[in-house]
Amino acid sequence: MDILYQRFIDHYSGSQQLTDHTKAEICNHLSILHLNKKHVLIKENQRHDFAYFVIKGAVRSYFLKDGIEVNTWFALENDMVGSLQNFNDKPSKETIELVENSTLISINLKKLKPLMFLNIQISNFINAVIEEYALFLEKKIYFSQMMHSIDKYLILLDKEPQLFQRIPLTYIASFLGITRETLSRLRAK
Amino acid sequence: MDILYQRFIDHYSGSQQLTDHTKAEICNHLSILHLNKKHVLIKENQRHDFAYFVIKGAVRSYFLKDGIEVNTWFALENDMVGSLQNFNDKPSKETIELVENSTLISINLKKLKPLMFLNIQISNFINAVIEEYALFLEKKIYFSQMMHSIDKYLILLDKEPQLFQRIPLTYIASFLGITRETLSRLRAK
DNA sequence: GATTTCATTTGATATATGTCACAAAATCAT
DNA sequence: ATGATTTTGTGACATATATCAAATGAAATC
Numbered sequence: 001m002d003i004l005y006q007r008f009i010d011h012y013s014g015s016q017q018l019t020d021h022t023k024a025e026i027c028n029h030l031s032i033l034h035l036n037k038k039h040v041l042i043k044e045n046q047r048h049d050f051a052y053f054v055i056k057g058a059v060r061s062y063f064l065k066d067g068i069e070v071n072t073w074f075a076l077e078n079d080m081v082g083s084l085q086n087f088n089d090k091p092s093k094e095t096i097e098l099v100e101n102s103t104l105i106s107i108n109l110k111k112l113k114p115l116m117f118l119n120i121q122i123s124n125f126i127n128a129v130i131e132e133y134a135l136f137l138e139k140k141i142y143f144s145q146m147m148h149s150i151d152k153y154l155i156l157l158d159k160e161p162q163l164f165q166r167i168p169l170t171y172i173a174s175f176l177g178i179t180r181e182t183l184s185r186l187r188a189k
Numbered sequence: 190m191d192i193l194y195q196r197f198i199d200h201y202s203g204s205q206q207l208t209d210h211t212k213a214e215i216c217n218h219l220s221i222l223h224l225n226k227k228h229v230l231i232k233e234n235q236r237h238d239f240a241y242f243v244i245k246g247a248v249r250s251y252f253l254k255d256g257i258e259v260n261t262w263f264a265l266e267n268d269m270v271g272s273l274q275n276f277n278d279k280p281s282k283e284t285i286e287l288v289e290n291s292t293l294i295s296i297n298l299k300k301l302k303p304l305m306f307l308n309i310q311i312s313n314f315i316n317a318v319i320e321e322y323a324l325f326l327e328k329k330i331y332f333s334q335m336m337h338s339i340d341k342y343l344i345l346l347d348k349e350p351q352l353f354q355r356i357p358l359t360y361i362a363s364f365l366g367i368t369r370e371t372l373s374r375l376r377a378k
Numbered sequence: 379g380a381t382t383t384c385a386t387t388t389g390a391t392a393t394a395t396g397t398c399a400c401a402a403a404a405t406c407a408t
Numbered sequence: 409a410t411g412a413t414t415t416t417g418t419g420a421c422a423t424a425t426a427t428c429a430a431a432t433g434a435a436a437t438c
Binding site (some may be wrong): 015043063065070072082084085087088093116117119120123124126127130131132133135137138140142144177 | 205227252254259261273274276277282305306308309312313315316320321323324326327329330331333334366
């Protein structure tokens with residue numbers, strides 16, 4: 001098995017030991033991709049069969065609100081990107097686009113998902129992926145309830161300093177829910 | 190099987206047909222509770238073994254930020270409340286408290302969770318619960334990214350009108366991330 | 379390396395929301 | 409019912425952030 005696939009599987013198998021057979025079944029639905037900056041993985045309002053795991057690179061998610069891009073998050077190495085909507089055969093609410101030239105693993109959800117009704121290890125594996133995602137969303141919500149944007153800025157700077165090296169401030173400001181001018185002024189301190 | 194248990198199980202079994210044996214296994218870990226307004230189901234920073242499904246009543250979740258309650262959501266009939274943290278044996282980040290006298294089903298996570306490694310139907314059942322929760326969180330985040338609070342107010346009024354009948358405006362304002370004074374002024378239009 | 383494009387910073391002003399103080403209304407407990 | 413408590417509404421003013429405009433700085437393209 002490719003070492004990159006191993007890395008993806010290890011990242012989500014947690015306490016559970018997967019048999020070689022299960023690992024092979026999962027790998028059947030994985031592929032490695034090399035794609036360039038600005039490439040769009042998932043388009044808002046479209047159905048897609050794939051989710052992606054970032055091996056190397058940076059990715060952003062955003063949706064359009066009154067014609068303006070609202071950035072919702074940034075994924076770096078070992079993060080998973082995709083849409084739970086897609087997992088349920090519904091159109092994505094977000095566009096997902098590369099911010100750097102990146103190496104990704106694509107996961108064929110359409111083919112992997114039905115296996116969860118046949119293979120309990122795969123069911124628990126998918127469970128782990130969704131659970132990690134839900135914990136991540138909880139953190140984001142907690143964060144978004146901070147009243148002052150200066151607090152949000154400082155926490156983000158503390159918890160995710162890499163973002164400020166790799167993601168344009170315009171996108172970060174949008175994620176924080178403020179204009180780029182305001183972010184610039186907060187930083188001038 | 191109690192009809193209320195049936196209602197809870199049906200709500201999450203979705204496409205999947207559960208055998209009577211599986212249903213019985215789940216029911217072993219359910220109980221019905223009648224509790225009064227202000228009763229605290231889950232305390233911030235404490236571990237708990239239970240999640241709850243609202244049969245009748247209203248519940249709020251909040252955490253303390255600089256000594257101030259920040260309300261994070263309100264659950265009504267057929268909603269599930271609890272903490273993913275508890276599901277992973279970690280202390281809850283939120284306090285969950287009844288806003289009305291309520292009837293609830295308690296779910297013993299500590300005992301139910303290990304069964305997901307033994308019974309694939311239970312694994313998929315738990316999967317459905319967590320997935321619905323994650324979709325709900327996604328909606329909340331989308332909502333929280335609305336820039337103007339007037340938009341948030343109007344959307345909430347449209348999508349969740351019952352909240353305004355049953356949940357004090359102070360709590361709703363806190364959830365919207367504005368003061369009660371500001372909410373009061375928005376409403377005066 | 380020069381040119382174009384994109385990202386960031388700074389300034390002046392307008393607007394939205396917060397804060398504090400208090401009044402009015404609704405709800406609760408006795 | 410009555411008074412006490414909680415919830416909601418209104419006013420005056422302070423502050424944070426948005427908006428618009430322009431300058432500077434950095435990165436990509438040729």
